[in-house]
Amino acid sequence: MNSGRDHAVALLHQMLRIRRFEEKSAELYTKGKIRGFLHLYIGEEAVAVGAMQALTAEDAVVATYREHGHALARGMTMGPLMAELYGKANGCSRGRGGSMHFYDAGRRFYGGYAIVGEGLPVAVGLALADQMRKRSAITACFFGDGAVAEGEFHESLNLAALWRLPVLFICENNLYAMGTALHRHQSQTDIARKAEGYGIANTAVDGMDLLAVKEATRRAVEFIRVGGGPFLLEARTYRFRAHSMYDPELYRDKGEVEAWKQKDPIVTFTARLQKEGLLAEGDLAKMETVVDTEVAEAVAFAEAGPWEPVEDLTKDVTSPR
Ligand SMILES: Cc1ncc(C[n+]2csc(CCOP(=O)(O)OP(=O)(O)O)c2C)c(N)n1
Numbered sequence: 001m002n003s004g005r006d007h008a009v010a011l012l013h014q015m016l017r018i019r020r021f022e023e024k025s026a027e028l029y030t031k032g033k034i035r036g037f038l039h040l041y042i043g044e045e046a047v048a049v050g051a052m053q054a055l056t057a058e059d060a061v062v063a064t065y066r067e068h069g070h071a072l073a074r075g076m077t078m079g080p081l082m083a084e085l086y087g088k089a090n091g092c093s094r095g096r097g098g099s100m101h102f103y104d105a106g107r108r109f110y111g112g113y114a115i116v117g118e119g120l121p122v123a124v125g126l127a128l129a130d131q132m133r134k135r136s137a138i139t140a141c142f143f144g145d146g147a148v149a150e151g152e153f154h155e156s157l158n159l160a161a162l163w164r165l166p167v168l169f170i171c172e173n174n175l176y177a178m179g180t181a182l183h184r185h186q187s188q189t190d191i192a193r194k195a196e197g198y199g200i201a202n203t204a205v206d207g208m209d210l211l212a213v214k215e216a217t218r219r220a221v222e223f224i225r226v227g228g229g230p231f232l233l234e235a236r237t238y239r240f241r242a243h244s245m246y247d248p249e250l251y252r253d254k255g256e257v258e259a260w261k262q263k264d265p266i267v268t269f270t271a272r273l274q275k276e277g278l279l280a281e282g283d284l285a286k287m288e289t290v291v292d293t294e295v296a297e298a299v300a301f302a303e304a305g306p307w308e309p310v311e312d313l314t315k316d317v318t319s320p321r
Pocket residue numbers: 066114115116117143144145146147148174176177178243
């Protein structure tokens with residue numbers, strides 16, 4: 001048994017699970033099985049999988065509406081995630097949240113937020129709570145480049161720095177906020193450097209390179225754990241699919257997308273493992289079969305799930321009387 005090899009293969013497996021889960025989700029969406037919004041993470045898998053390696057079960061994770069990958073990489077079971085996309089009662093948020101609102105308090109996975117930038121103050125609050133309770137946990141907060149244009153980004157960085165909170169801000173810079181290119185909404189396109197005005201340590205990393213993300217995150221987490229305060233990590237990545245299922249993608253040309261696909265994190269990591277002799281002949285095909293089975297079982301779980309009864313419509317809904 002070679003633990004280095006096993007770990008590398010497990011990382012590839014994680015990325016493949018995310019990719020196949022989302023490809024199936026897109027297919028089910030076009031069939032009308034999944035409704036509402038669906039934002040795919042395809043192309044960005046190395047960020048969630050690489051970053052999650054540095055976190056322990058005690059740490060908290062906050063993500064955006066593009067959070068399927070983060071939820072899977074955090075260890076959430078695929079069936080309840082697929083059921084959530086269906087809106088079924090056996091979904092991870094009982095079918096009330098859908099694609100944008102995955103949640104699992106047991107795994108300290110706190111969403112899934114539809115509002116751009118919304119997760120940042122939530123992460124600061126979680127980290128403040130952990131700090132006040134004298135827990136050693138840190139909070140990892142994933143968000144897009146679009147979020148850095150929001151006031152919440154600046155307010156969150158300010159408070160995190162002021163109170164030296166254990167927060168790892170991870171900006172997944174995929175170059176577009178919906179249809180708006182980064183240079184059209186940012187005067188400073190070097191996102192990591194935005195942390196400097198707040199005295200927050202920062203670095204940028206190639207978000208298409210799984211091992212680079214893993215190492216950069218490990219260092220950032222280590223810095224936070226020894227009391228260095230918050231950290232901003234910018235992962236430079238790209239989404240291969242449209243912003244959401246409704247997007248005709250008129251803002252970028254096909255050549256650009258094709259060029260980034262040459263850096264596909266799954267393809268490049270597979271090639272690397274093969275070159276280093278860590279992936280034997282047939283290993284990939286076996287892995288694909290395992291993943292396909294897991295996805296098929298998740299779909300069956302969602303299909304078999306019940307709808308929430310109408311009598312429960314106002315359950316957990318509160319309003320002032
Ligand atoms: C406060 C707010 N403004 C606008 C929107 C509409 N909107 C949804 S996604 C999005 C783009 C966000 O891009 P980014 O943060 O870079 O994340 P990505 O989709 O690239 O992962 C916008 C403007 C929103 N959901 N919330």
